[in-house]
Amino acid sequence: MALLKSLKAxxxxxxxxxxxxxxxxxxxxxxxxxxxFKDKIAETGNFPxxxxxxxxxxxxxxxxxxxxxxxxxxDAGPDRKEIMSRETMLQCLDVIRHTKAHTLDLTGGAxxxxxxxxxxxxxxxxxxxxxxxxRSNLTIILANKKYHDLPEFFKKYNVHVASSLPFYKREKxxxxxxxxxxxxxxxxxxxxxxxxxxxxxxGLKLDLVYNPAxxxxxxNQGGLERDFKKALKEDFNIEFNSLFAITNLPISRFLEYLxxxxxxxxxxxxxxxxxxxxxxxxxxxxNTISVSWDGxxxxxxxxxMLELKVNSKVKHISEYNETLxxxxxxRISQHCYGCxxxxxxxxxxxxD
Amino acid sequence: MSxxxxxxxxxxxxxxxxxxxxxxxxxxxxxxxxVFEEGALSAREKSLIALAVSHVVKCPYxxxxxxxxxxxxxxxxxxxMEAIHAGAAIESGATLVHGVQMxxxxxxxxx
Ligand code: SF4
Ligand code: SF4
Numbered sequence: 463m464a465l466l467k468s469l470k471a472x473x474x475x476x477x478x479x480x481x482x483x484x485x486x487x488x489x490x491x492x493x494x495x496x497x498x499f500k501d502k503i504a505e506t507g508n509f510p511x512x513x514x515x516x517x518x519x520x521x522x523x524x525x526x527x528x529x530x531x532x533x534x535x536x537d538a539g540p541d542r543k544e545i546m547s548r549e550t551m552l553q554c555l556d557v558i559r560h561t562k563a564h565t566l567d568l569t570g571g572a573x574x575x576x577x578x579x580x581x582x583x584x585x586x587x588x589x590x591x592x593x594x595x596x597r598s599n600l601t602i603i604l605a606n607k608k609y610h611d612l613p614e615f616f617k618k619y620n621v622h623v624a625s626s627l628p629f630y631k632r633e634k635x636x637x638x639x640x641x642x643x644x645x646x647x648x649x650x651x652x653x654x655x656x657x658x659x660x661x662x663x664x665g666l667k668l669d670l671v672y673n674p675a676x677x678x679x680x681x682n683q684g685g686l687e688r689d690f691k692k693a694l695k696e697d698f699n700i701e702f703n704s705l706f707a708i709t710n711l712p713i714s715r716f717l718e719y720l721x722x723x724x725x726x727x728x729x730x731x732x733x734x735x736x737x738x739x740x741x742x743x744x745x746x747x748x749n750t751i752s753v754s755w756d757g758x759x760x761x762x763x764x765x766x767m768l769e770l771k772v773n774s775k776v777k778h779i780s781e782y783n784e785t786l787x788x789x790x791x792x793r794i795s796q797h798c799y800g801c802x803x804x805x806x807x808x809x810x811x812x813x814d
Numbered sequence: 815m816s817x818x819x820x821x822x823x824x825x826x827x828x829x830x831x832x833x834x835x836x837x838x839x840x841x842x843x844x845x846x847x848x849v850f851e852e853g854a855l856s857a858r859e860k861s862l863i864a865l866a867v868s869h870v871v872k873c874p875y876x877x878x879x880x881x882x883x884x885x886x887x888x889x890x891x892x893x894x895m896e897a898i899h900a901g902a903a904i905e906s907g908a909t910l911v912h913g914v915q916m917x918x919x920x921x922x923x924x925x
Contacts, residue, residue, distance in 0.1 A: 629888065630888075631890065674885070674886065676885060678882050678885045678886050679886055680886065681886040681887045681888065682857075685857075685858070685887070686888060689888055731826055
């Protein structure tokens with residue numbers, strides 16, 4: 463079910479990262495029924511987990527969102543006021559100009575809701591980054607007149623749009639993300655197609671991101687992509703480039719859901735069961751740095767939500783140093799099993 | 815605590831049957847795994863067949879497992895329910911077709 467308020471606004475115990483981490487360390491893991499993630503990756507010599515080459519700089523422009531999806535690992539919503547300031551953006555721009563990363567990835571909440579979003583995209587696009595991704599929840603584009611021209615704006619700056627759509631049918635999408643979300647998402651996908659997204663020869667990329675709507679893991683990404691392509695084309699004449707299947711990590715609102723629906727243990731067993739040692743070397747944190755709205759540095763967006771700052775002398779964008787950061791050890795806990803299940807997944811989808 | 819014959823946590827222990835008969839257990843799980851791979855039938859189609867059979871043999875473990883498997887594969891609840899009806903129809907047909915045996919016997923015994 464889609465929710466009305468964030469954990470934070472509801473003053474839920476789980477809104478505190480330390481409580482989530484305590485939960486993930488206790489129970490079945492403390493009792494030894496399931497192995498700790500650190501012991502699991504040690505079996506194949508991957509502990510401590512270290513970064514490889516930095517490829518992606520992911521900036522979280524704020525936790526504000528027009529939706530309150532029940533699975534959201536950000537605990538985003540209209541009631542969240544954390545937003546990246548122009549000052550922090552200037553510090554980010556400085557880093558973007560010098561980074562060796564080839565991909566810039568803007569996320570949120572709904573990044574478009576940041577009042578400096580357009581200015582920032584314009585500035586960042588001048589830095590010559592190869593792949594410039596904006597993660598859009600789609601519905602934001604219809605949420606207010608001032609966002610209606612975003613497809614044109616994205617096109618102008620050759621932004622690569624990655625948008626979430628949990629299913630190609632209405633019912634499941636609306637259950638997870640809220641009533642009406644499906645119809646709006648379809649409309650916006652059509653608008654993106656109209657300006658050229660995912661059309662042959664346009665060079666404008668539109669990817670879909672799929673999260674399971676419940677306590678189960680995503681199936682094979684290729685099969686899902688085929689099903690989505692067929693259904694969206696036949697039913698709505700929509701085209702997109704690739705589908706990325708992402709496993710929901712047991713943190714934040716998804717953790718709340720797992721506990722409340724009494725699926726937590728089964729879900730953790732399923733994740734551990736699906737553990738794939740080959741996926742460990744390619745988890746997102748090995749090629750990404752995640753920056754929070756207030757400029758702190760994290761191994762990934764999930765660690766950001768758990769407030770696990772990078773284990774490095776350099777912890778803030780204002781003192782950014784890529785060489786030092788690349789020598790860090792990645793901070794892990796049991797939520798990391800979500801990144802190594804099956805083919806493995808990250809914000810980039812299944813790892814090849 | 816109430817005692818039941820079926821305990822959902824036991825499904826996780828299914829693999830343990832190999833401990834008491836390694837060769838046969840392994841052979842079974844290899845076979846099982848192979849059956850559900852993509853083949854002339856898609857893994858998706860086989861998942862629906864498995865769901866229908868789970869109901870016919872009334873195995874609560876299999877029902878849990880293949881409902882979840884179906885969700886993972888994006889199988890809709892309408893497809894799942896139709897698959898169960900296909901199983902149920904065969905099951906009731908199998909009962910009713912024995913009615914012919916009853917009719918044959920009835921006729922033979924009657925003057
Ligand atoms: S649209 Fe994305 S950021 Fe917003 S609530 Fe849903 S999952 Fe969270
Ligand atoms: S949750 Fe973050 S730190 Fe853990 S494995 Fe995934 S990407 Fe790495």
